[in-house]
Amino acid sequence: MRTFLPALLVFFSVISLTAQNQNDGVIGGNFQVDVQSYTPDSLIGAQNVPEKLRSNAFLNLNYTKGNFSAGIRYESYLKEILGFSPNWGGKEGNAGIGYRYARYTNDDIDVTIGNFYEQFGNGMILRTYEERGLGLDNALDGVRTKLTMIKGLQITGVFGKQRSFFTVGPGIVRGIDGELLLEDFLKNFGDNVSILPEGWRLRFGGGVLSKYEQDLDPTLNLPENVLAYNTRMTFQAGGFALDAEYAYKINDPKTTNVNTYNPGRALYVNGSYSAPGLGINISLKSLDNMDYRSSRRSQLTDLVLNYLPAVTKQYTYRLLTLYPYATQPNGEIGVQADLLYTFPKGSFLGGKYGTSININYARVHSIDSSRNLNDSNAIEGNLYNTKFLQFGDRVFFDDFNVEIQKKWSKDFKTNFGFMRQYYLKELIEVLPGTGAIKTDVITSEFIYSMTSTQTIRLEIQHMAAEHRKIDAAGNDLDAEKDANGKTISPKLDNNNGSWIYALAEYTIAPQWFISVFNEYNYGNEDPNRRLNYLSGNIIYVKDALRLTIGYGRVRGGILCVGGVCRPVPASNGFSLSVSSTF
């Protein structure tokens, strides 16, 4: 790998000198530089950062000529912005080429060598991806071949090692996946061969993945080859769609499942119906012991092989993001229903410009299992009993949300929302004793367009939070208070209690976006922490260039993308971000 990198660099510099006309291929890419300054702020719990200024930077360069393409990504973490894994920057900062590939594609075959991202089905046995917001990049480094020589059937084979920061993990990953699109496949046997009515589509798929990792443990008999497979189907007829996937993994004792030898299982079913003005989506997910990694001893988001789809709504309003749900790969069962309805324009509720309503409900439980997640020593003989697809007693998360969007006139729009949530903090954030949090949040947003290019947007949100003590059986109890009325149980963190939030944003399209917002933790148990977190941003956009300058006091918390989460520490300082594509 070390010798490969300089060779690629030379290759690119040669190409960039010669790539003046189309015959020589095309170079494209993008870059992003984020800089953050840190001011010590003991009130909000911001750490003292000795460097005072930190930066992450990325540059993607891609070269394409005919059927051939190649690319690199240069990354620097000098040092990593707080909240990213300290393994990115290491002790003294890190920079280098974290991703490089060469690829050849024609109608029949698609071969990639070097780094690649791949997903089998919904990703429950394999999904490698980059999520920069989370500092997650689990790309494979090796060979991938996709064959589409038979119409309607695509076969993907992968062989590789997985990226872990600036190195690769110890495991070797091998996999094969097939996907069959029935309608297209039948065309191999004649143009008029069909078994499904017009407009119906049926797709089947299945994949197998195995990872090898040497057993060096003198105390346990560990499986060196851990295999997982999935089967899946997607059915579509008119506005109706059904997507189902089942995955299975053999015994895979490791850090994150406390060396349990149980097999892993996962089922995901998603049904949806859409018609003009109406969208309904219902999903079910059940998981047991499905944390799958190319190294047994990796933790957090490092060297994760699979992705377990989230069945909870992903919010964007600030206060709704304070307690986001993180998927529990060791065991959970959840359901979600989502309804979107638009009242027709001109109707009583629709008014002149239309009204839409979105209702979402999600609930996640433990699975019915003899395993006590709070007591890692309770796993007797490294096995436990479990009833897959049966709801356990513990509620991890419950979330009801309704949002109404209405356009009142050509220039004025509002969006009102209400959310009621139950969040089992001690389990989701692995912080024993912190109990559960019940919240009610009201959100409101007002958008007024003054002219065709100038817009003012206001947001006001309120969160009422109640902290509950949870007993060993998962029962919800009243908080315990001492003689002075101070809560002693559950344990409270810096951000406890109720919040109010306000934002004002002024846009001069398409170039300027100016916003100021404040979060006020007025209900904090500790009067000294009833703090204002004031932030401001100025964004300038010109063609592909985007420049953001901000200043703010940022509360600590959790950031999640699709149920995959990382902690974000509190900070105070300036931020600067520049990005562009070319």
Added chain:
Amino acid sequence: MNSSKISLLLCVMFALILSSCDEIAPPYKQTGGVVVVKGTQKVLIEDFTGFRCGNCPAAAQIATDLYDAYKGKVIVLGIHSGATFASPRGKLYATDFRTTVGEELFATFLGLTGAQPNGMINRSGNNGKIIAPDGWAAQVAAELEKEAKASIDLTPKYDSLTQILTVDVQVKWLSAGGPDDHLAVYLSEDSVIYAQKDYRRPSKGLSEDDSNYVHMHMLRGAIGEFGTWGEQVASKAAGTSITKRYTLSFAGKPWRPKYCSVVGILHNKQEGSVIQVNDAKVK
């Protein structure tokens, strides 16, 4: 290639991957016996711990299991460190077991994100030097596979009259030493009986505070004047050796010579990695 050949190829590949699957039948735990390791490389487990850290005894048990499994090859240091778990609190946790050396190691290697229990295995590893306890076994095994680049001989002498410990340390380089080689010598003490939080106890109906916990391999400090990182012993040729003498006074200290060991660590200070380690009983 026609489609029947392709199908055949795919079937073969599918079968190959399916066969790469190891289902393990009980018993899952390996029992008995000492793992015999051929080379002379030894391994240092530095366990960052604290008496108010309830998950730390389980980690100490892992270190002990490895110490037993690789008899004579593994050296353990229990480093009571950090403000969160090792600072004194109340009557039960009144004694401060933290040391200047331990705090310096903690600050250097665990830094801002100092969660405990956590440890280092010869201060090496693929993803940073800090390794969670259940990763120790694999890293210890990997380190033991390495070919030793040096050997360390320790000859401690304790004079009970003057209460002075003298240690003669001989380092012999088996392959050429680097410009940044340092020799650090520490004192550790076994069987210190003192309180420890232990989250394994409530499930047995006991209080989580164990007032008679036996602390093993407790780091007590550096021997000699060179502190945490030790003395520079730069660029020695293969086959050469040096001998150094270090002293430490036990006067006024609670340390019991009978339970104490000296630990010699040859390390690359810049990289922070341990080259070789050895120990010897004081008495």
